[in-house]
Amino acid sequence: MRTLLFLLQKEFRQIFRNKAILPVIFVMPMIQLIVLPLAADFEIDNINISIVDHDHSSLSRQLVDKIAASGYFVLSDYGNSYSQAFQQFERDRSDLILEIPSDFERKLVRENENSLFIAVNAINGVKATVGSSYLGRIINDFNADLRLKFNPAQGLNPVPVIEVSPINRFNPSLNYPFFMVPGILVSLVTMVAVYLCSLNIVKEKEIGTIEQINVTPVKKYHFILGKLIPFWVIGVFIFSVGLFGIGRLVYGIVPAGSILLLYSFLALYLVAVLGLGLLISTYSETQQQAMSLAFFCIMIFMLMSGLFTPVDSMPTWAIAIARCSPVTYFIEVMRMVVLKGSGFADIRYHFLMILGFAVLFNSFAVWNYRKVG
Amino acid sequence: MPAVELQSISKTYNNGELKAVNEVSFSVKKGELFGLIGPDGAGKTSIFRILTTLLLPEQGQASVVGYDVVKDYKEIRKKVGYMPGKFSLYQDLSVQENLEFFATVFGTTIEANYDLIRDIYIQIEPFRHRRAGKLSGGMKQKLALCCALIHRPEVLLLDEPTTGVDTVSRKEFWEMLKRLKQEGITILVSTPYMDEATLCERIALIETGNILSIDTPEGIIRQFPKLLYAIKAARMSQLLRDIRQYPEVDSCHAFGEFHHITFRQNEDALAKLLGHLQNLQHQGLEIKAITPTIEDCFINLLAKA
Numbered sequence: 001m002r003t004l005l006f007l008l009q010k011e012f013r014q015i016f017r018n019k020a021i022l023p024v025i026f027v028m029p030m031i032q033l034i035v036l037p038l039a040a041d042f043e044i045d046n047i048n049i050s051i052v053d054h055d056h057s058s059l060s061r062q063l064v065d066k067i068a069a070s071g072y073f074v075l076s077d078y079g080n081s082y083s084q085a086f087q088q089f090e091r092d093r094s095d096l097i098l099e100i101p102s103d104f105e106r107k108l109v110r111e112n113e114n115s116l117f118i119a120v121n122a123i124n125g126v127k128a129t130v131g132s133s134y135l136g137r138i139i140n141d142f143n144a145d146l147r148l149k150f151n152p153a154q155g156l157n158p159v160p161v162i163e164v165s166p167i168n169r170f171n172p173s174l175n176y177p178f179f180m181v182p183g184i185l186v187s188l189v190t191m192v193a194v195y196l197c198s199l200n201i202v203k204e205k206e207i208g209t210i211e212q213i214n215v216t217p218v219k220k221y222h223f224i225l226g227k228l229i230p231f232w233v234i235g236v237f238i239f240s241v242g243l244f245g246i247g248r249l250v251y252g253i254v255p256a257g258s259i260l261l262l263y264s265f266l267a268l269y270l271v272a273v274l275g276l277g278l279l280i281s282t283y284s285e286t287q288q289q290a291m292s293l294a295f296f297c298i299m300i301f302m303l304m305s306g307l308f309t310p311v312d313s314m315p316t317w318a319i320a321i322a323r324c325s326p327v328t329y330f331i332e333v334m335r336m337v338v339l340k341g342s343g344f345a346d347i348r349y350h351f352l353m354i355l356g357f358a359v360l361f362n363s364f365a366v367w368n369y370r371k372v373g
Numbered sequence: 374m375p376a377v378e379l380q381s382i383s384k385t386y387n388n389g390e391l392k393a394v395n396e397v398s399f400s401v402k403k404g405e406l407f408g409l410i411g412p413d414g415a416g417k418t419s420i421f422r423i424l425t426t427l428l429l430p431e432q433g434q435a436s437v438v439g440y441d442v443v444k445d446y447k448e449i450r451k452k453v454g455y456m457p458g459k460f461s462l463y464q465d466l467s468v469q470e471n472l473e474f475f476a477t478v479f480g481t482t483i484e485a486n487y488d489l490i491r492d493i494y495i496q497i498e499p500f501r502h503r504r505a506g507k508l509s510g511g512m513k514q515k516l517a518l519c520c521a522l523i524h525r526p527e528v529l530l531l532d533e534p535t536t537g538v539d540t541v542s543r544k545e546f547w548e549m550l551k552r553l554k555q556e557g558i559t560i561l562v563s564t565p566y567m568d569e570a571t572l573c574e575r576i577a578l579i580e581t582g583n584i585l586s587i588d589t590p591e592g593i594i595r596q597f598p599k600l601l602y603a604i605k606a607a608r609m610s611q612l613l614r615d616i617r618q619y620p621e622v623d624s625c626h627a628f629g630e631f632h633h634i635t636f637r638q639n640e641d642a643l644a645k646l647l648g649h650l651q652n653l654q655h656q657g658l659e660i661k662a663i664t665p666t667i668e669d670c671f672i673n674l675l676a677k678a
Contacts, residue, residue: 003478013470211427215455217480
């Protein structure tokens with residue numbers, strides 16, 4: 001026990017003396033937490049639209065005004081030549097083209113029907129789909145207004161219409177950071193834990209101190225615990241600052257669920273990812289190797305974790321990979337507990353999986369770490 | 374019971390391609406200062422790593438203070454002080470912190486064994502708050518020795534402790550080892566410097582994993598089979614070529630100021646050679662009989678092997 005305490009003391013001493021790593025641990029995660037959620041905003045606005053108006057009627061102008069006033073679109077070009085508008089497309093200055101035919105108003109008034117042409121620049125797929133659906137909605141709205149104007153006498157709609165009015169639960173104002181901050185916090189905690197843990201052990205290998213330790217009576221589990229505990233503590237610290245400091249003060253996120261539940265999950269989760277760090281370190285001889293290996297793992301874990309794209313919408317094989325990443329589970333748990341207020345019963349499965357990861361990574365690492373070469 | 378014993382220990386690398394240690398056997402008596410002398414790549418470090426239980430031998434048996442290096446590695450780790458060739462203490466901890474750390478992991482304190490390291494530690498004590506990484510080479514070496522001694526080991530294993538250290542510090546270091554020997558500590562030390570061999574009580578000459586000879590330095594010198602002469606002239610490199618071409622000469626090697634030569638056997642070969650060299654117009658010829666050094670013995674053994 002005395003040995004372990006002394007190993008921990010030594011470890012903390014070294015961490016606090018490392019002037020390069022200290023900011024990585026304490027400052028960078030906070031900056032990332034402030035910058036990333038604001039920048040990685042998936043709400044699409046500022047869609048550039050080119051309108052080709054062959055009609056120049058009051059109706060067509062009304063439609064254009066309505067589109068411009070919606071807030072989603074920026075009118076990049078207004079003219080009467082489709083080929084000119086297409087040039088805007090080609091220069092990537094425009095995402096959508098709306099073509100209004102020359103007899104738009106006349107035909108609409110006379111024949112009660114008309115059609116519009118929309119061309120979508122599908123290079124940026126997300127912007128294209130979202131933009132065309134926004135535009136479709138605006139035109140539908142416009143259509144409804146027209147109907148009311150042309151058939152004001154009819155008290156009731158001759159055609160039954162089902163109106164859908166959604167209500168946003170758990171995040172009523174669709175506040176984007178509410179969704180992103182918990183996820184990004186998980187990724188930061190993971191990165192710090194995996195990188196620091198693996199680099200720290202490999203550094204001892206590189207300098208040769210591990211050999212010195214190996215010829216002492218220090219037990220294997222003392223050495224490993226002496227490495228895991230400091231980074232476990234740092235992980236909990238970063239999580240707390242992120243959740244209470246940045247999350248609450250900057251974004252106003254108050255976890256709906258139990259804090260205790262979150263922390264017990266975090267405690268187990270850190271054991272799992274530190275085990276991964278340990279495993280990486282047993283496979284590397286130099287810090288450079290460890291860094292590359294850790295970077296690969298973190299990269300896959302992050303992109304497959306559902307942080308940016310929902311896991312459920314991935315192809316089946318990708319879902320299988322995502323399910324092999326502990327990050328996926330913690331991000332789910334964070335969103336469930338922080339936003340929905342889920343209880344232990346809801347995340348039992350996640351607990352079980354992380355427990356599995358913890359046992360798997362750590363036993364594999366310990367098995368691979370031998371004192372005798 | 375010998376303090377360290379090796380019985381036909383072998384170790385290969387790269388799946389047997391490289392034989393680092395080839396059936397090496399020797400034993401070090403309790404309280405002895407034993408030197409393992411050989412050039413780089415002779416297998417010295419592999420032997421040390423086997424004795425410190427960091428490397429498993431492929432063949433043979435080895436024991437340290439009576440414990441087997443494979444079965445009882447845990448016991449050995451308590452009794453042995455190891456100083457690897459490469460400085461491997463915590464560079465970001467201070468001198469005192471390093472020493473405290475190693476004392477604690479061995480379950481002891483600096484105070485308990487201070488008398489053992491006092492003479493050495495006193496020289497680095499003024500810098501005890503300095504980080505180990507910021508020490509000079511000689512001071513690093515002293516700190517490493519202190520850390521290896523802090524638990525009062527029965528056997529001290531020093532792998533090339535004087536490599537990369539200046540002449541004065543090397544001399545000081547050997548003085549320290551002599552004092553430690555008086556404390557009853559068995560010391561096994563390796564070095565590539567042949568001139569340090571005479572400072573050991575017994576030495577083993579080793580080359581490419583094979584032991585060439587084991588004896589006291591005097592014994593090894595006594596075993597030198599021939600008379601050895603040192604020769605000097607104005608044009609040394611021309612002299613070396615000429616002597617080597619002379620049929621009666623067995624060996625000729627450049628040794629600093631002189632060339633060392635041995636003859637095949639003939640008693641009057643020296644006079645004949647001198648006559649031959651004078652015919653070749655060598656100026657300032659000077660020749661004398663000398664006692665061989667360990668290096669001469671090493672080269673001689675190497676030529677025979």
